[in-house]
Each structure stands twice: as structure tokens, then as C-alpha cells.
Amino acid sequence: MTVTKKKAPSKSTGKANGSIKRRAKPKIAVWKFASCDGCQLSLLGCEDDLLDVVGEIEIAYFLEATTTVVKGPYDISFVEGSITTDHDVHRIRKIRQQSKKLITIGACATSGGIQALRNFADVDDYIRAVYARPDFITTLRTSTPIQEHVPVDYELRGCPINKAELLEVINATLNNRVPNIAHTSQCVECKKKGTVCLMVAKGIPCLGPVTHTGCGNLCPSTDRGCFGCFGPSEAPNGASLGRQLEKLGMTKREVRDFFRSYNANAGAFRKTSEAYD
Amino acid sequence: MRHAIKKKEASCACYSGGADPMHPRPFRVLEIWKELSDTFSMSLTPEDGGPVIFAPGQFNMLYVFGIGEVPISVSGDPTNRSVLIHTTRAVGNVSKALDSLKAGAIVGVRGPYGSEWPLAVAEGTDLVFVAGGIGLAPLRPAIYQAMAERHKYGNIAVLYGARTPEDILFSKELLRWKARFDIDVQVTVDRATGNWQGRVGLVTKLIQSGGFDPMNATAYTCGPEVMMRHVVDSLHERGVPLDHIYLSMERNMKCAVGFCGHCQWGASFICRDGPVFRYDKIVDTLNVREL
Amino acid sequence: MTSSHGAVGQAHSKAHSAKETSIPVGTKVVIDEAGLSALFSRLIKIGYQPIGPKVRDGAVVYEEISSPSDLPVGFSDEQEGGKYRLVPGTKGSFFEYLVGPTSWKKFLFPPRHKMWSADRDGKGFTVENPTDDAPAYAFIGVRSCELNAMKIQDKVFGFGREDKCGAGIFSDPGYVARRSKALIIGVNCSRAGKTCFCSSMGGDPHMKEGQGYDLTLTEFAPSNGKHEFMMEVGSERGALILDLLPHREARSADVSMADSQARKARGEMGRKMVPDVKDVLPRNLRHQRWDEVAERCLSCANCTMVCPTCFCSTVNDTTDLKGDHAERWRSWDSCFSIDFSYIHGGAIRRETKSRYRQWMTHKLSNWHEQYGTSGCVGCGRCITWCPVGIDITEEAKAIKNTGE
Numbered sequence: 002m003t004v005t006k007k008k009a010p011s012k013s014t015g016k017a018n019g020s021i022k023r024r025a026k027p028k029i030a031v032w033k034f035a036s037c038d039g040c041q042l043s044l045l046g047c048e049d050d051l052l053d054v055v056g057e058i059e060i061a062y063f064l065e066a067t068t069t070v071v072k073g074p075y076d077i078s079f080v081e082g083s084i085t086t087d088h089d090v091h092r093i094r095k096i097r098q099q100s101k102k103l104i105t106i107g108a109c110a111t112s113g114g115i116q117a118l119r120n121f122a123d124v125d126d127y128i129r130a131v132y133a134r135p136d137f138i139t140t141l142r143t144s145t146p147i148q149e150h151v152p153v154d155y156e157l158r159g160c161p162i163n164k165a166e167l168l169e170v171i172n173a174t175l176n177n178r179v180p181n182i183a184h185t186s187q188c189v190e191c192k193k194k195g196t197v198c199l200m201v202a203k204g205i206p207c208l209g210p211v212t213h214t215g216c217g218n219l220c221p222s223t224d225r226g227c228f229g230c231f232g233p234s235e236a237p238n239g240a241s242l243g244r245q246l247e248k249l250g251m252t253k254r255e256v257r258d259f260f261r262s263y264n265a266n267a268g269a270f271r272k273t274s275e276a277y278d
Numbered sequence: 279m280r281h282a283i284k285k286k287e288a289s290c291a292c293y294s295g296g297a298d299p300m301h302p303r304p305f306r307v308l309e310i311w312k313e314l315s316d317t318f319s320m321s322l323t324p325e326d327g328g329p330v331i332f333a334p335g336q337f338n339m340l341y342v343f344g345i346g347e348v349p350i351s352v353s354g355d356p357t358n359r360s361v362l363i364h365t366t367r368a369v370g371n372v373s374k375a376l377d378s379l380k381a382g383a384i385v386g387v388r389g390p391y392g393s394e395w396p397l398a399v400a401e402g403t404d405l406v407f408v409a410g411g412i413g414l415a416p417l418r419p420a421i422y423q424a425m426a427e428r429h430k431y432g433n434i435a436v437l438y439g440a441r442t443p444e445d446i447l448f449s450k451e452l453l454r455w456k457a458r459f460d461i462d463v464q465v466t467v468d469r470a471t472g473n474w475q476g477r478v479g480l481v482t483k484l485i486q487s488g489g490f491d492p493m494n495a496t497a498y499t500c501g502p503e504v505m506m507r508h509v510v511d512s513l514h515e516r517g518v519p520l521d522h523i524y525l526s527m528e529r530n531m532k533c534a535v536g537f538c539g540h541c542q543w544g545a546s547f548i549c550r551d552g553p554v555f556r557y558d559k560i561v562d563t564l565n566v567r568e569l
Numbered sequence: 570m571t572s573s574h575g576a577v578g579q580a581h582s583k584a585h586s587a588k589e590t591s592i593p594v595g596t597k598v599v600i601d602e603a604g605l606s607a608l609f610s611r612l613i614k615i616g617y618q619p620i621g622p623k624v625r626d627g628a629v630v631y632e633e634i635s636s637p638s639d640l641p642v643g644f645s646d647e648q649e650g651g652k653y654r655l656v657p658g659t660k661g662s663f664f665e666y667l668v669g670p671t672s673w674k675k676f677l678f679p680p681r682h683k684m685w686s687a688d689r690d691g692k693g694f695t696v697e698n699p700t701d702d703a704p705a706y707a708f709i710g711v712r713s714c715e716l717n718a719m720k721i722q723d724k725v726f727g728f729g730r731e732d733k734c735g736a737g738i739f740s741d742p743g744y745v746a747r748r749s750k751a752l753i754i755g756v757n758c759s760r761a762g763k764t765c766f767c768s769s770m771g772g773d774p775h776m777k778e779g780q781g782y783d784l785t786l787t788e789f790a791p792s793n794g795k796h797e798f799m800m801e802v803g804s805e806r807g808a809l810i811l812d813l814l815p816h817r818e819a820r821s822a823d824v825s826m827a828d829s830q831a832r833k834a835r836g837e838m839g840r841k842m843v844p845d846v847k848d849v850l851p852r853n854l855r856h857q858r859w860d861e862v863a864e865r866c867l868s869c870a871n872c873t874m875v876c877p878t879c880f881c882s883t884v885n886d887t888t889d890l891k892g893d894h895a896e897r898w899r900s901w902d903s904c905f906s907i908d909f910s911y912i913h914g915g916a917i918r919r920e921t922k923s924r925y926r927q928w929m930t931h932k933l934s935n936w937h938e939q940y941g942t943s944g945c946v947g948c949g950r951c952i953t954w955c956p957v958g959i960d961i962t963e964e965a966k967a968i969k970n971t972g973e
Contacts, residue, residue, distance in 0.1 A: 024892075054593030057890050176892040179344050179371050181885040185870055185906045188956075193680035193901055197626040197670055200956050202653045210869035210956045224626070233909045236868035236921060245651070247956045299732075300684050300884075300897065304693055325693070332781040343687065343694045369913055371755030384693035391737060470669040500601040530912050531886040535739040537726065538902070540909060542927070545935035550737035566854050568923035 023060035027076035027119050027175065030062035032096055033110040034082025034089050035116055035144060039161035040107035041081050042064045047164050048248065054168070057175055070194065073099030077174055083109040083116060083144045090141075090150055103169060105147045108160035108263045115160075117266035121274075158213050160230040160263040166215050184235040187212045187227050191254035196222045206246050208259065210238035211269065239273030253277050299535040301389075302341045302386025307379050308361065313447055317412060318377045319353065319365040322385065333394035334419035336555040339534045340364065341386030342375040349531045349554070351416035352385060362387070365415040365447070376509065391534045393422040393554040395524060397427075404432040406488060406518070408509045410439045410481055410501025412418075412562055414447045416526055416553075417500050419545035428460055435462040435488045438480030439505070442467055443474040443550045462489045481505065482512040482517035502524040507564065510557055523557040537559060572584050594806040595778060595801070597819035602796050605663075605786075608754075612707045613846045617752055620676060622666060627655055629669040632678075634709070641666050648839075648949065650958025659840060661791040664710060667762045668948050672877035673708055673715060674722060676716075681900040684743075684884070689893045700727045701743060705750035712758055712944040713776050714767040718877035720781060722942045723748065725880045752806065755785035759830050759934035763839030764949030766962055769840055772946055775827070776801070783807035787827040799823050830918050840962040842933075843969045847943065850934040850965070854926065862964055863922035867958050870903035872951035872959075873928060878944050882907070904928050926967035929961060955970035 004086045031041055045066060047054065048073040061071035078100035089112055097103055108114050120143045147153055158169050166182055181191065185210035191198065196218050199205040207226030211232045214241055219226050231241075239260060246256050257277035260270045303520045305322040312318050326328060332338075332352050341347040348370065354363025368377040377383065397405075398419060405424055409417050424434055436455060440446045446465060453504050456463040458569055464484045466477040479482070481501075506525045527548055532538035534549045541548035544563035546555070563569060600608070609926060612619050613635065621634045624641045634640065643667045645658025658665035687696045710717070727740025728748045758774035761767075767774060776785045783809040787799040799819050843849065848856045873879040883902035889896050902909060904927045908918035918924045936944030945961070952960045 098724075102724060105691070158603060167590060172888060172890050176344055177371060177375060177890045178886070178888065180900075181887060183906070184908060188829050188869040188871045189901070189903065192670070192774055192871065195630065195632075195671060195675070197628040197957070198653075198871070201651060201954050202627040202655075202670075204652075207956075210867040210871070211702065236905075236924075238865075238867045238921065241865050243866055244697070268722065298685070298698070298742050299734075300899075306693075309847055315903075341886075343689065344886065344892050346886040347884070386694075413772070454779065475624065495787075528912060530910050532882070532902075536737060537741055537880070537882065538884060538899075540902070542904075542931065542935070545938035547737075547939070548829055562851075566922060568918045569854070569927070 004043040005207060024175075026057060026075075028061040028071065029058045030073070030075040030078045030096075030100070031060075031065065032062070032078060032080045032194060033064070034080065034093065034110065035085040036082030036107065036109040036114060038065060040110075040159070043106075043164045043167055044079070044139070048054050048133050050164075050168055059169075060191075061260060069270060074117045075100050077102045080105045080110050081107050081146050083113045083146060084150055084225065085116060085141055087097070087141065087145045092106045093147060093150050102154045102174060103147075103151065104155045104157065104174070105153050106157045106162050106167065108158065109144075110147045110157055111142040111156045111267075112146050112270075113266035115263050115265070116137070118261065120142055120266050120271075121261065146266070152161050156213055157182075158231040163217055165217070165271065173206055183214050185209050185214050186237075187214050187216070187218070187221070187231070191218075191221050192215045194218050194222065199226055200245075204249050205260065206249050206251055211239055211242050217239070228259070228262060229270065230263050232267040233269035237269040239269050240276065243273055243277065299545060300533065302339070302347075302388050304384050305387045305392040307383045307385060307517040310379060312538065313327075314371065314445060315367060317367045317447060317510065318363065319363055320376065320379070321354070321362070322362045322387065324359055324387075325384065326363075331359065332356060332361045332390035332419075333361070334397070334423055335395035336390035336392050336417060337416075337553065338362070338389030338536075339531075340372075341375060342379070343386070343387070344374040345375045345385070347386070347388075348372040348376075348401055349401070349534060349549075350390075353415040353418050353555065354422075356419050357426055361388060365418075366437065366452070367412055374488050376493055377384075383503060388534060390493040391549055393552055395469070395498050395526075397423055397478060401430045401524075402432070403522075404490035405434045406437065406485075406490050406495050406497040406513070408437045408456055408497060408501075410483060410514070411510075412443065412447060413443065413467065413499075413501030413526075418448065420498060425455075425461065433462060433490050434460070435464070435490045436463050436480055437484040437488055438463070438465045439484070440465070442469050442471045444471065444478075454456070463508055465524075466487065480508070480510050485509065485512040487558065493519075495522060497523045498525075503527075503564075521556060522552055523536055526553045527560075528553065553554040582717045590805070591807045591813040592802055592812055594804060594808065595633060595734060596808070596811075597802075597824060598800050598811065598813055598816040599797050599819050600800055600816045600824055601798070602637060604800075604814050604816055605798060608711075608810070609627075609634075609636050610740045611810055611813055612752070615917055616644060617707035618704040619707045620673075622664075622669070626657065628653060629666045629845060631669075631671045631673065631708075631710075637663060638663070640710075641861070648764045649965035650764065650952050650960050651955055652958065653953050656957060659790045661796060664786070664788045664790065665759060665790070665944045666921060667732050667758065667760070667765065668712055668715065670875055670950065671955055672875065672926070672948075672950070673711060673719060674880075676703075676706055676875055677744055677751065678722060678726065678880065678882075678943075679721070681898060683744065684897040684899050686896045688895075694895070696876070699829065703747050703750075705751040705752070707754060707825050708749070709754045710756045711782065712948075713774060713780065714754065714755060714770075714772050715773050715877055716776065716781055716947040717767075717770075717946040718753060718948065719753075721878045721936075721940065721944060723944055724814060724942070725878075745869055752810075753803075754807075755780075755803075755828065756859045757781040757785060757787040757831065757962065758834050759790065760790060761834045761837040761839065762953075764839040764952040764960075765838050765947065766842050768835055768838050768841075769844065770943060770945050770947035773831070775805075775831040778803070784811060787830065789823075789826060795968060797823075799827050829919045829963070838953065840947075840960070842945070842962050846933045846965045846969070847937050848934075850930045853968050856965065856968050856972050858968050858971065859922040859926050862925050862959060863920065865959055866921050868905050868921050868924065869956060870905040871954050872961075873903040874901065875909055875950040877948060878932075879903070880947065883909075891969070901931050904931070926939070929964065933961075933965065952968075
């Protein structure tokens with residue numbers, strides 16, 4: 002069906018038909034905190050799509066990709082990594098001040114990451130065990146997500162993030178849309194894709210029912226239970242899943258550790274694992 | 279695959295013209311004007327030159343290219359067959375995008391959808407319109423219609439409550455209506471600011487003193503759900519029978535044509551069975567939390 | 570409505586040569602494995618894409634198949650709340666399995682589907698329909714409960730119904746097109762599982778005449794080198810297909826064998842729905858049981874995804890990076906998501922109990938008012954595929970027994 006306007010534009014419409022006003026290229030910065038760089042690599046991994054993205058933005062700060070640094074303020078800052086030092090706390094505040102929009106990417110930035118395992122232990126023990134000269138190390142006792150320190154406009158989950166979702170967030174932000182990213186459980190994605198439920202059909206433990214969708218079904222579609230890279234879904238019931246995992250033969254300790262990994266510090270996962278301490 | 283817009287039968291008022299109810303019909307923005315700090319109105323006219331037909335209380339899905347679609351009640355005059363007027367708050371991405379459009383821009387329109395404020399059933403009775411905040415917008419077409427056929431009704435009362443004097447929607451129009459002798463307009467605010475000389479208090483207070491015969495009145499209310507509940511209580515206390523009270527409900531809506539399931543409220547689809555309901559038919563549903 | 574629907578006949582006659590058949594609707598014949606192979610070849614030859622059961626990743630799923638060897642040969646299954654296992658069945662049997670995690674809705678109402686695309690055009694935009702390249706499906710192995718589910722979704726999406734836009738009654742052109750083209754070859758259930766309860770939802774493990782199939786099969790389990798299927802003709806286009814297959818007339822022994830199979834399956838139903846659930850639920854919207862089930866419910870939405878009648882969807886508007894090309898997509902959504910009920914500032918159904926209540930009361934009660942039928946066909950998928958095994962029949966019973 003064609004619903005095009007057939008009439009010539011009225012006087013008030015001004016310019017000739019077909020002229021599309023180009024928007025100004027937004028200045029983008031990509032920042033790193035405590036993390037493995039994997040999420041930044043997801044951006045570089047966008048390959049052909051990245052060329053299109055670069056055509057629409059100005060990369061003002063992205064050390065992983067270029068040494069050119071353009072001063073702030075920035076239209077959009079992407080932040081990878083968690084806050085683990087005093088210096089981080091100071092730096093993220095400055096970044097926030099210079100950024101119109103701040104988008105956190107990945108499990109570290111959105112929940113504290115794997116390094117948040119320290120939140121469940123004595124960080125001094127860790128330091129003594131790892132470093133030859135513990136006295137050289139200054140660090141916070143916890144690893145915390147960015148939004149515990151500054152307001153965040155959008156959080157993109159994943160360890161690492163899914164590049165299609167990253168492109169969607171960039172696309173939506175450039176076009177003033179709300180990103181088309183669901184916050185349902187991993188199960189919804191499995192079912193839409195036709196992946197057979199491992200837990201029901203094979204008795205394989207899976208965090209899918211309480212995990213945020215978005216990875217593209219990586220583990221369940223290769224015969225592995227989900228291990229929660231994308232953190233808790235919007236309405237997780239960890240306690241009930243924990244009971245089911247025990248029924249499938251997991252020990253209490255295994256259930257605890259299952260919930261305590263890449264998103265150990267994320268609200269619902271933390272609560273569930275602590276109940277198994 | 280492109281095909282021309284199917285000509286609709288005269289009896290069908292849908293704008294979605296073609297075979298697919300999810301297809302928007304292009305309308306041109308004539309004008310956009312600010313009503314309040316966060317509220318604006320826009321007038322639209324169909325690009326295909328067809329008529330604008332809707333009943334008071336109905337809504338349209340407005341689509342901004344590339345940004346999304348939102349349901350918004352019609353706030354204009356139902357007797358004007360060439361211009362469609364919508365009033366809404368710029369709160370989400372889509373409504374903000376609508377607000378930022380310029381005259382001449384094209385938006386997609388699907389609709390009109392939903393049930394109407396039934397005025398025909400109220401002939402010979404007093405009419406009471408009770409609105410809160412932006413809730414005056416969906417009621418305005420009904421008020422226009424009632425005034426256009428003034429002889430059909432007894433007293434007409436428009437009772438309106440806003441948070442502050444700065445939040446009074448259509449304030450000039452309210453004053454114009456107030457200046458007429460044949461309609462009783464009363465406005466109250468929750469909180470007085472500046473040199474507000476008018477009433478302060480809840481809109482339910484206006485119901486207690488409003489000039490209408492409760493035993494022979496039909497009431498139409500629109501506003502936040504909590505307000506409407508209190509309005510219904512006050513109307514009922516004054517003696518308005520429950521089956522003479524109509525209210526307009528709101529729920530998440532994605533398709534507006536009964537497919538997406540989002541707007542379900544009890545057994546009703548708000549897009550189809552609502553948004554306007556007769557109170558006695560939904561009283562059980564309205565009183566259950568999180569339904 | 571049945572598949573002898575006008576539009577269907579039309580779509581079919583395209584695929585067929587304009588042949589006539591003397592086989593009347595209602596005819597019962599018997600075919601063997603060779604006949605079944607011939608059925609597949611015939612369907613493919615006249616342009617159908619056969620879709621049917623196949624073993625993948627430890628379950629029977631519905632996918633494209635091309636011959637009887639693709640079927641779950643020799644497989645059966647065991648199902649319980651939260652548990653599904655493929656197990657060896659009668660050697661050489663094709664249809665001993667019961668319904669698995671997929672349902673036919675994924676073909677008629679795809680999980681993700683482009684509704685239209687649009688391009689900027691000056692200040693306006695041009696909307697274009699996507700080409701619907703869905704083939705004419707031949708669904709092989711549709712169970713009685715599944716056909717009932719399809720007929721329920723027909724009501725939702727307006728197949729066989731006139732639009733009344735003034736009353737807000739619309740049809741979904743994509744669904745109607747796919748459904749009109751689809752050929753339905755049913756299979757009667759030779760047994761019932763532990764999560765089956767079609768009998769208490771007004772269904773039956775065996776198809777009834779006029780239920781809406783084109784052809785339907787009853788498998789007589791292979792024994793002594795004999796493997797036969799009784800085939801019943803449900804429509805003229807079914808008859809046209811049968812006409813070209815090697816077959817023999819069904820004898821009374823065949824018919825009584827099928828009947829005794831149906832009786833056996835009826836007797837095996839593992840679950841039962843309380844009969845007056847439609848009226849019980851609305852009286853008990855504040856029942857404590859909703860809190861109790863919320864303790865167990867994962868809010869994962871599996872029940873709605875596997876349900877063959879659940880139809881909720883969301884609509885997403887997308888753009889290209891430049892913002893000059895836009896698309897509208899529809900994808901499956903679930904009343905178990907919080908976003909589902911979001912309106913400016915917050916969701917209506919924030920608590921799990923409210924969302925579970927919405928699903929269950931809609932399915933078993935409100936559906937009657939909306940579509941004149943229950944939304945449940947008793948297939949048991951929501952019980953089997955709930956990771957924690959919540960049982961809709963058990964919940965209904967508990968509310969009835971302790972409620973108002």
C-alpha cells in the first residue's frame with residue numbers, strides 16, 4: 002500500500018521534495034574502567050557496520066581504536082568497566098559532567114563484573130595472595146557498577162555485550178528512539194529461536210529463566226546451560242530457580258557459585274547466592 | 279508489493295484505509311502550539327484529502343517516522359471534518375518528537391479507535407463532565423458536541439481540577455465557556471500559586487456543589503485512575519446512578535486493533551471495548567489492584 | 570470454520586491441477602508406509618512445504634521435513650511438570666510421540682515478523698508492504714488439541730471473519746494469508762501423556778469429523794512387518810490428494826481398532842481441569858494462592874511461549890543508522906514481562922502474582938468473553954515446559970477448593 006503524500010509540499014514546507022536535512026555528527030567517547038576490554042572490542046568487532054557507524058558520528062575519545070583525542074564535552078559516552086579505585090570514582094564523575102548521555106556497556110559497568118567477587122571476601126586477603134608487594138596496591142574493598150556513582154542513561158548488559166544490541170543502542174540514540182531491547186528472560190529468546198529447553202528436556206542446570214535476554218542464545222543453542230552473562234532479567238526469581246537446580250542435583254555450594262560469577266554483584270543474583278552461603 | 283489505498287465504505291471511518299490495519303495513513307501537521315509547560319496540541323489534516331471522522335472519546339495511533347507510535351485521544355471538535363486535533367503531554371520519546379515537529383511535517387495516523395462518550399443516551403438529562411489534568415483533552419470533543427446540540431440536554435456542568443493554576447488546560451476556552459449562560463464551568467486547583475483567586479481543593483468538592491440534578495444526570499469523567507474512583511464515589515454520594523457514569527481508561531497499547539493483547543483489562547480490550555466504559559459494567563475490574 | 574473455507578479452496582486449486590475427485594469427505598481408507606511416502610512426494614510436487622515432527626536436541630520439534638524418514642521413527646516421550654524426556658517407543662512407529670515444545674503457531678504467527686517498511690520521502694514517507702514469501706505449508710502431524718488451538722488463534726487474528734472496523738474488529742492479513750494456504754494433515758493420538766488434559770477442555774485425542782482437518786491419520790503401530798495408517802478425508806482438497814495415493818478401503822476392523830485406541834488415550838489423561846474454572850477464577854482474584862504460586866513462578870514466560878493459543882505480541886519501530894529507512898516489526902511478547910503493562914512512569918502488573926493471575930484468568934476465563942471459547946486446549950505444554958513444573962490444572966483446583 003502506498004501512503005505517500007502525492008501533493009507537492011505546501012509553501013510552509015520550504016525546500017524541494019527529497020531533500021533530507023543531515024543531522025550534526027554527535028561526538029562519541031568510549032571510556033574504560035576495571036574490565037577486560039572485551040566490550041570495547043565488541044564495538045570494533047562490528048566491522049562493516051562500524052564503517053556505517055563512523056560515518057554518522059565523530060569518535061572523539063576511544064583509545065582502543067585511535068590515539069586522537071578530542072576534548073569534551075561529548076554527546077554520548079560509552080563506559081566499560083567497574084569502579085574499583087578512588088581514582089575511578091573521581092574520573093567517572095568528571096566523565097559524567099562532560100557527557101550529555103552516558104551509556105554503560107557490559108557486565109563490569111552494569112553490575113561490577115567478575116571482579117566483584119571481592120565484594121564477598123576480604124580484599125586484603127586477595128591482595129596478599131596475588132601481589133608480591135601488597136603495600137603498592139591501593140584499591141576499594143568493592144567493585145561496583147557505574148550507576149552506583151553517577152546517573153546512567155542506558156545500561157547495556159552482557160559479558161561481553163552483543164554487538165547487534167550495541168548497534169541498536171547507537172542507532173536508537175542517534176535517532177532519538179528507545180532501543181528495541183527486551184528485558185525479559187533468556188527463555189523468551191530460546192523459545193522464539195526454537196532452541197529446545199535444556200533444563201526440561203535434558204535436566205541440564207541453566208540460569209536462563211532468571212537471566213536477561215540478549216546474547217542470542219549462545220549457550221543453550223550449543224547444549225550448555227546459560228550461566229548468566231547478561232545478569233538478572235527484569236523479574237528474576239532466584240530462590241525458586243535455586244530450588245529447582247538443587248532438584249536437578251546441584252549441591253548448595255554449586256548453586257551459590259552458579260549465581261556468583263560474571264554478575265555476582267547484581268541485585269537478584271547476589272541475593273540468591275548469599276542465601277546459599 | 280505496492281497497492282493503492284482501498285476505498286473504504288462510507289460507513290467505515292477508519293483512517294487506516296488499506297487492507298492492513300497496522301498501516302498508518304499520512305496526515306500533514308498544520309500547526310503545533312503549546313498549551314502548558316509540558317503539554318501541546320497539534321492540528322492535522324489528511325494528505326489524501328479524505329474526511330476526518332471520529333466520535334468524542336476515541337483515540338488515534340500517531341506515528342512519527344522512525345521513532346514510534348503512541349495512542350492519543352482526539353481533543354478537537356467532532357463537527358470539523360477536515361482537521362484533527364490532538365492534545366498530549368510531551369513525556370516520552372514519541373510525544374516529544376511530535377512536539378518538536380514543524381508545520382508541514384507528515385505523521386502517520388491509524389484510527390479512530392475505541393468506544394465513545396455516549397451523548398445520545400443522555401438526551402433530556404443534565405450533563406456533568408468531570409476532568410482532572412490532561413483528562414480534559416479527551417472530554418473536550420464531547421463538550422463541543424453537547425454545546426453544538428445544546429437544546430437536547432438540561433444543565434451542563436464542566437468541573438475541572440488541575441494541580442496548580444499553571445496546569446489549567448484550555449484555560450482561555452474554559453473562560454469563554456464560563457462566560458456563556460447555558461453552561462456551568464467550575465475550576466479548582468490542588469495548590470494555589472501566584473494571584474490565584476479561584477477555588478482550591480479536589481475536583482470532588484465541585485461535584486458536591488455542581489449545578490445538576492443528580493437523579494437525572496449523566497456524568498463523564500476522565501483523569502488519573504485514583505481521581506476517577508473518587509469522582510465516582512462523590513457522584514454516587516450525590517445520587518447519580520452508577521449506570522449513568524462513564525469513564526475513560528488507559529493501558530499500554532501496541533496495536534490498537536485487538537491483536538497485541540497489551541491493553542487487556544479483565545476481559546476487556548481497552549482499544550476495542552474501551553477506552554470509555556460505563557462504570558457499573560467495570561466496577562469489579564476497577565477495584566482490583568494490578569489487574 | 571473449516572478448511573473448506575472459500576479462500577482455501579482457491580489457494581489449493583492453484584497448487585493442483587483442476588482435477589475432480591469422486592472421494593467424498595468423510596471417507597476412511599488405509600494406507601501403508603509406501604502410501605505415506607507417496608503423500609510426502611505428492612505434497613511437494615504440488616507446491617506444499619511439508620512441516621512436521623522431527624527429533625532435534627532431545628525433543629520432537631516441528632520443522633521442514635521431506636519424507637517419512639524425517640519423522641521421529643521409533644521415538645516416544647515421557648512428560649511431567651518441568652520434565653520432558655525422549656524415550657524409545659515402539660520400533661518403527663512414526664507418531665507415538667506426543668506434543669513437544671514447538672507449536673504450529675510459529676509458522677502462522679511467526680515469532681518475529683516485518684509488518685511494513687517505510688522510506689523518507691521529502692517531509693513525508695512512503696510505506697511499503699513486505700513481500701510475504703511464506704510458502705503454502707502442509708502441516709503433517711497436527712494433533713486434535715493443536716487443531717483446536719489453531720481454530721482459537723483463527724478467532725484472534727480474524728481468519729474466516731469479516732472486518733467490522735467500526736466495532737474494532739480487524740483481521741491480520743498475514744495470518745489469514747498463511748492460514749488460508751495451509752493444508753492440515755492431522756494425526757490422532759495413540760496415547761495420552763501425564764500432562765495431557767484435552768478431554769477436560771472439550772477436546773479429544775482423536776479428531777472429530779468436521780473439526781477442520783484436510784486429512785487425518787491414525788497410526789496402527791508396526792507389528793509383524795505391517796505398518797498401516799487409517800486416513801480420513803476432511804475436505805475436498807484432502808480428497809484430491811488422497812485420490813492419487815495407493816490405498817485400500819478401511820474395514821470395520823480398522824475403524825474399531827482406531828476407536829479402541831481413542832478410548833485408551835482418553836483413559837490415560839494425566840491431568841484434569843476443574844470443570845467450572847471459567848467462573849471460579851473471577852470470583853477469586855484476591856485469593857492467597859496467587860501469592861503462593863508467585864513464590865515458585867520464575868516470570869520466565871515459557872508457558873506463554875509454548876502455549877499454542879497465546880497471541881500477545883509487541884510492536885517495534887526500527888530505523889537504519891541514518892534514520893531514512895524505518896520498519897515496523899511484530900514479535901512474540903508475554904504478559905509475564907513487566908514492560909508488557911508499562912504506561913508512563915510504571916508498569917501496572919509489577920508483581921509476579923498479578924502477571925500469573927493475568928495469564929491464567931485470561932486463558933481460562935476472560936477468553937470466553939472475548940472469543941466465545943476457552944483459551945486452553947489441554948495440550949499440557951505449559952506444565953511440561955515450565956522449568957519449575959507449575960501446573961495450571963493444580964492451581965485451578967487449589968483455587969476452587971479453597972476459594973469462593
